[in-house]
Amino acid sequence: MRNYISLARILLNAGKTDSCIYYTGLAFQTSRKNNFLHYELNAAKLLAQAYQVKKMADSGVRYLTIAMIINDSIFSQARLRQFQAISFSEQQREQEMAAAKERYQSQTRLYGLLGVLFVSLLIAGILYRNNRQKQKANILLNKQKLDIENALSTLKDTQNQLIHAEKMASLGELTAGIAHEIQNPLNFVNNFSEVNTELFNEMEIEFKHGNPDEAFAIAGSIRQNLEKINEHGKRADSIVKGMLMHSRVHTGQKELTDLNALADEFLRLSYHSMRAKDKSFNCEISTDFDPGLCQLNLVPQDIGSVFMNIYNNAFYSISQKQKKQNGGYKPQLEVRTKKNKDTIDISIRDNGLGIPHEIAGKIFQPFFTTKPTGQGTGLGLSLAYDIVVNEHGGTISLNTEKADCTEFLVTLPIR
Template sequence: MKDLAALSQEIEKLRAQLERQEKLSSLGMLSAGIAHEIRNPLNFVINFSNLSGNLLEEYRAMAEKATDGDNDMREDMEDILASLEENQRKIAEHGRHALDIINGILLYSRGKDDACQPTDTALLTREYVRLSYHAMRANCKDFNASIREDYETGLPPVNLNPQDYIRVVLNVMNNAWYAVWKKSQEHPRDYRPAVEVRLHRADGWLVLAVEDNGTGMDRETQEKVYDVFYTTKPAGHGTGLGMAIVKDIVENKHHGRIAFTSVPGERTCFTLSFPLSL
């Protein structure tokens, strides 16, 4: 019995180690996407701040010359004040966007936390679809793809583990991007890479569907897609852990469902369902 208990502990320890490895691998791939996404709002903040500084100088010069009867100058000063107010709003908006990205990464990289909580799945999905895309573009310089996103309006917060949900989105999206990139290398002229992401409610479930028009999966891949360490990607592109962990998160941790359809050479669609009443 002791040997069995010790073996069980070793297996659990190895499982935890593999999950950490998968998470670090995802974070490494995301780093370029994170840099891109944060750089954009920060550039807006800097540009609007510089513009506001110039407007303040102009306003100060007008204030020194202004007289009570100068209606034209008063109108110009009011226009400057309106521009400053708009700049302040945009600075706050883009600053919050950068902060949301950083908070999301901190949430994802935080230690093990099994707690479920009301989660804005549309917000997380949108953010990590974008991050994963820019990460793929940074890793594959010639990569471009069209993205179609369809999120049901008014989705309520869903009680799930946000860290786990992020991992699900990242792993499924990374596979979709890789599939369309690989096909683009094989058919560079007449192929238009495309990925569609849908998030909606259906019969008491939150349903996330990710469909790509990439390479599709052959029969062997379809049979082994959830196997630990099974991957069709070359070294450096995948750990072979992603979909096994996705299946565990969806089915075991959240009592959900995962399914896929795939046509070799044409497309793949993964559908992940989370109970709304968990």
């Protein structure tokens, strides 16, 4: 027992409280079993001290009380032996024995009162310490709460800024596509206007030289050119009207929309945007739009941004694969729509780099991107998921074959 208690004291001083309690407990149980009161007393005191270190007040008070009881027991046995010795040797001094007994009882009562007072003071000290610790913990929790609220506010601001940046990037790509697409009819208008100016000069010369037949033939060519100018002018007008429709204030209100036209329009804008960035880019585009598609009640700007994001990713993947291939690669993008009983499917499939299976489950997570740093925020597909699933009650999923093709399937309910 002595070795256990000595080892336990060393462990307690070393800060290994649990090990101290274990060995002291062994010494305590062994001492109690063999009625070794002194070792039992030392073990009880050491256990009380160890539990106080672990801030287990109830266990500490329990073993402290046990120590006091053992101490009283040891003291009682010693006095009893002394009393018996005095009785045996001094039987004639009964009055002195009575006085000694009275003193003993007084001391016992005093020790009892002192013990109660000590325990009361100990409990009061423990309660006071716990209360102080609780106050400090509350202050710390309030500070941590404020820090978390500030961090959350900062995170929301940063997230809003990133979402705004993603929308501005999409707007830039949309503008580039519109500018590139409108450039074609404007080039035709400018070219035919220049040709007509030359033809007017030739017609005046023919009239002056008395060749009306030749002049009228030139006038016919001018008329054909004017028809071409009118045709391409109307084409530019339709592009501008479409641009104005998509750049109007976004109210978030749903309206009946031709999904085929919406998918086709943003397909052209995305393609021309890619062509504006890379003049050498080319891709075979095929569409298979279901003619029986009904108009859907949706937010056209939001669904358009979903299409734009998927198209942009597809053309980017195709462009990267083109740069890696030496030859023999034929870039292809296929867009299909299909009407089901209660839903409409929109399939967008490309034969670019594909998406590895091990990261396919992460692509809809915010801030996840496979593009190099600075070329993507990782919010495009996350916003697309939110628009399709949360705003329109649909689904968006990915079918991928690594290094072969990527297919996004958007399903919208018919309501």
